[in-house]
Amino acid sequence: YRWRSRFKEHMPIIKKKLIGPVGFSNLPNQVHRKSIKKGFQFTVMVVGESGLGKSTLVNTLFNTSLYPAKDSKVELTNEIPSTVEIQAIAADIEENGVKLKLTVVDTPGFGDFINNEESWAPILENIEARFDAFLDQENRVNRKRIVDTRVHACLYFIAPTGHALKPLDIEFMKRLAGRVNLIPVVAKSDTLTEEELKLFKSRILDDISANKINIYQPPTYENDDPETIQENKEIVSRIPFAVVGADRDIDMGNGRKIRGRKYPWGIIEVDNEEHCDFVKLRQMLIRTHMEELKEFTNEVLYESYRTAKLAETGGDIAVHSNPMKKLEADKAAHDAKLAKMESEMKAVFDQKVAEKEAKLKQAEEELYARHREMKEQLELKQRRMSPKPVQTPKKGFFSK
Ligand code: GDP
Numbered sequence: 001y002r003w004r005s006r007f008k009e010h011m012p013i014i015k016k017k018l019i020g021p022v023g024f025s026n027l028p029n030q031v032h033r034k035s036i037k038k039g040f041q042f043t044v045m046v047v048g049e050s051g052l053g054k055s056t057l058v059n060t061l062f063n064t065s066l067y068p069a070k071d072s073k074v075e076l077t078n079e080i081p082s083t084v085e086i087q088a089i090a091a092d093i094e095e096n097g098v099k100l101k102l103t104v105v106d107t108p109g110f111g112d113f114i115n116n117e118e119s120w121a122p123i124l125e126n127i128e129a130r131f132d133a134f135l136d137q138e139n140r141v142n143r144k145r146i147v148d149t150r151v152h153a154c155l156y157f158i159a160p161t162g163h164a165l166k167p168l169d170i171e172f173m174k175r176l177a178g179r180v181n182l183i184p185v186v187a188k189s190d191t192l193t194e195e196e197l198k199l200f201k202s203r204i205l206d207d208i209s210a211n212k213i214n215i216y217q218p219p220t221y222e223n224d225d226p227e228t229i230q231e232n233k234e235i236v237s238r239i240p241f242a243v244v245g246a247d248r249d250i251d252m253g254n255g256r257k258i259r260g261r262k263y264p265w266g267i268i269e270v271d272n273e274e275h276c277d278f279v280k281l282r283q284m285l286i287r288t289h290m291e292e293l294k295e296f297t298n299e300v301l302y303e304s305y306r307t308a309k310l311a312e313t314g315g316d317i318a319v320h321s322n323p324m325k326k327l328e329a330d331k332a333a334h335d336a337k338l339a340k341m342e343s344e345m346k347a348v349f350d351q352k353v354a355e356k357e358a359k360l361k362q363a364e365e366e367l368y369a370r371h372r373e374m375k376e377q378l379e380l381k382q383r384r385m386s387p388k389p390v391q392t393p394k395k396g397f398f399s400k
Contacts, residue, residue, distance in 0.1 A: 039099035041148060042290055043130075045180070046104065047123060047172065048157025049111035052187035056245035057155070058104050060259065060270055061282055065247070066091055066104060084109040084122045105151060111168055120172045127151050127179050131305045150302060152293045153216070153285060154180040157187040158204060158240065162196045165207040173213045179301055181216040181293050183285070184208070189242030189276055190261055190268040197242055204240050215239070216296070218289050228288075235284045241277040246270050 046054040055067035066089055090103045105126070110119050130150045137146045154176065158169055165173075173182055184204065189197055208215060217239075220232045249257040250267060259270040269275045285293070 036098060039101060040290070041101040041103075042294070043103040043105060043149060043151050043153075044285070045107065045123075045127075045151045045154040046157065047107045047110055047154060048187060049159060050108060052157040052159060053243075053245045054106065054155075054157055054187075056247055057157075057185075057187075057243055059247050060245045060278070061285065062091075062093060062102060064091060064093060066102075084119050086122065086126045103149070110172075116168050117171075119168065120175045123172075124175055124179060127154075127176070128305065131179075131302055132309075134302065135306055135309065150297055151180050152290075152297045154182055156182055156184045158184055160186055160188050160191045160200070162192055162200050164200075164203040170207060170211050170213070173208070173215070174211055177214045179305065181296060181301070182213070183216050183281070184240035185281065186240055186242040188244070190244045190263075192242075201240055201242065216293070218284055218292065231283075231288065235280050235288075238277040238280045241281040243278050243281060244268055244270050244276045245278075 044058075046058060048054055059065055059067055085108050087106045087108060088103055089106070090101065093100050093102055107123055110116075110123065113119070127150075134146070134148060134150055137143065156169070156173065158165065173184070176182060186192075186197065186200065186204070192200060218232050218235050220229055224232070244261060246259045246261050248259075250260050250262055251257055258267070260272075260275075261268045261270075270278050273279050
């Protein structure tokens, strides 16, 4: 900072108008070409109890059959995993020549057990392991081919109970908020009426703010145009997104097909903004904020993890980079090991001595008891064997 401010002092920035064209206005196009060539990469995680429509929504979001359709009967007979598993599915998708390497991280088993207390732990572990993998690559000598497998967004599926958040929802969000971009969604929102949904959403937001949970908020910048600002506002107003997923199209006749769910009283259209928030969620996740989500993951979430991790192992790193310190640390470790061994040996010795003493004492008592018993028997025998004393006649009896 000091260097920068000093540098700034000598280099005042003067705004100048160009006299003629230079060509750097083409810079965005250069970036555009390069990124098209490189392709894009995005990792999204889905969390929520089984049956909340996670796979269906992922298929609907990316318009692919990433997950095979589940037959509910098969699903019921499937063995329930005993712990939360982490499964990743990767797919290369392409739209208008733009390639996207998409990875979906699923967490089957979450919230499905009788005791779900620690359900969040394996998920947090997985997110941090992905940060570690990135950190390892950054620390390598050759950093040319860094593969980013970090989770850029986490869709958290809230069961459409109509009440409020469950303790597990709160616990999960609290634990994960600092490590991942949390995007809460109300699963299967077609099962709630408009009124119920409105109330449910406001209760969820109340719970989120009461518990000081930082969910992902799409940012607005100063130089954004009014249209973008308005778009952003609309996205924010829909959080938590009430979603509806549908794998199959409904034939509306006259060749028109729509994605939705058919009920006796009508059809809920997935892509209709008046029916649900699916479009807004897709817009934020894919069309307008994917890069933002990645940037926030890298610059804020990963950075805070990296700083904490380095502070934790900072001592070790300082030691490794200084041979004298390393020697001292080795000696200290060796001494500590010796002292530990010595104290352990002493404890074992003391214990053995105490055991021996106890045994000796017991043997002594037994010996003493036997001795006493023998003595008593001997005395008894002696008493039996000794001649009976001669009875002297009472005086005056015969003398008469
Ligand atoms: P997952 O276990 O969370 O991946 O859930 P699935 O995507 O396999 O969906 C479980 C069941 O719920 C399936 O029968 C789906 O057809 C159904 N389903 C999925 N999304 C919705 C939805 O938005 N609304 C309703 N009513 N049902 C849904």
